Amino acid sequence: MFDRRVYMSLIIMILTVYSIRVIPFIIFRKEIKNKWIRSFLYYVPYVTLSVMTFPAIINATSSVWAGAAALGTGIVISLIGGDLFTVAISACVAVFLTELFI
Numbered sequence: 001m002f003d004r005r006v007y008m009s010l011i012i013m014i015l016t017v018y019s020i021r022v023i024p025f026i027i028f029r030k031e032i033k034n035k036w037i038r039s040f041l042y043y044v045p046y047v048t049l050s051v052m053t054f055p056a057i058i059n060a061t062s063s064v065w066a067g068a069a070a071l072g073t074g075i076v077i078s079l080i081g082g083d084l085f086t087v088a089i090s091a092c093v094a095v096f097l098t099e100l101f102i
Contacts (some may be wrong), residue, residue, distance in 0.1 A: 066098040 032038055057074075058067035073094035077087045 061095055061099065063099060063102050065102060066095045069094045069098040 032041070054071070057071050058064055061067045061070070070091040074087045074091040077090045082090070
C-alpha cells in the first residue's frame with residue numbers, strides 16, 4: 001500500500017524534527033549569559049509564529065483585502081486590550097463585511 005518513498009520521507013522528516021530539537025542541547029551545554037543572544041532567543045518563537053501566521057491570514061480569504069482588513073482589525077482590537085476571543089470574532093466580522101461589500 002505504501003511506497004518506499006513514503007517511508008523514506010517519514011524517516012527524513014523524523015530526523016529533521018529530532019535534530020532541530022536536539023542540536024541546541026548539544027551546542028549550548030552551559031547557561032547563556034550574553035544579553036544580546038538571550039534577547040534574540042527570547043523573541044525567536046514569536047517571530048516564527050508571526051512568519052507562519054501573517055501570510056495565512058492574508059491568503060485565507062478569497063480577497064487579499066479581506067485578509068488585510070482582518071489583520072488590521074485584529075491588531076487594533078488587541079492593542080486596545082481585547083482578549084483572544086474578542087480579537088478572533090472582530091477579525092471574522094471584518095472579513096465578512098469586507099467580502100460582503102467587495
